[in-house]
Amino acid sequence: MSVRPIIILPDPRLRLVSEPVTAIDDDIRRLVEDMFDTMYDAPGIGLAAIQIGVPKRVVTVDLAKKDEPRAPQVFINPEILARSEETSVYEEGCLSIPDVHEDVERPARIRVRYLDLDGKPHEIEADGLLATCLQHEIDHLNGILFIDHISKLKRDRILKKFAKAAKRAAG
Numbered sequence: 001m002s003v004r005p006i007i008i009l010p011d012p013r014l015r016l017v018s019e020p021v022t023a024i025d026d027d028i029r030r031l032v033e034d035m036f037d038t039m040y041d042a043p044g045i046g047l048a049a050i051q052i053g054v055p056k057r058v059v060t061v062d063l064a065k066k067d068e069p070r071a072p073q074v075f076i077n078p079e080i081l082a083r084s085e086e087t088s089v090y091e092e093g094c095l096s097i098p099d100v101h102e103d104v105e106r107p108a109r110i111r112v113r114y115l116d117l118d119g120k121p122h123e124i125e126a127d128g129l130l131a132t133c134l135q136h137e138i139d140h141l142n143g144i145l146f147i148d149h150i151s152k153l154k155r156d157r158i159l160k161k162f163a164k165a166a167k168r169a170a171g
């Protein structure tokens with residue numbers, strides 16, 4: 001179990017399309033443990049494997065509030081089967097784009113198919129925060145970031161800021 005470094009914009013790996021998991025073996029179980037350790041340490045409510053540099057279709061989520069017991073959820077090879085026409089708006093952030101929060105409009109409800117850690121298939125209807133969180137994380141698996149859903153003007157400003165910071169860090 002270990003906390004792994006989270007990759008930050010403009011790391012080009014954030015634009016990779018992640019590969020499906022073909023077998024749930026010890027490597028995947030270790031990856032999921034590390035993702036939870038990393039997500040809780042950050043702290044965040046959702047993480048995609050690519051955010052720790054692993055291009056596999058694995059997502060971890062925990063929407064429990066601070067005073068509630070932990071409620072870890074794992075989604076392997078998640079797939080959105082249907083989206084509602086009705087939308088909802090949440091202020092989103094991303095551990096790979098620190099200190100940026102913007103309103104994003106997405107379908108309010110989705111139907112998702114995924115495998116659990118035992119390789120068992122599930123289908124769920126998600127709404128509210130879970131629907132938004134899953135869409136945000138599944139976007140990561142396709143190389144899409146939440147800033148891709150905001151205005152170009154705002155996005156360009158954020159990209160510029162992070163490009164500058166990366167340049168400064170590289171020195």
Ligand code: NI
Binds near residue numbers: 096136
């Ligand atoms: Ni994110």
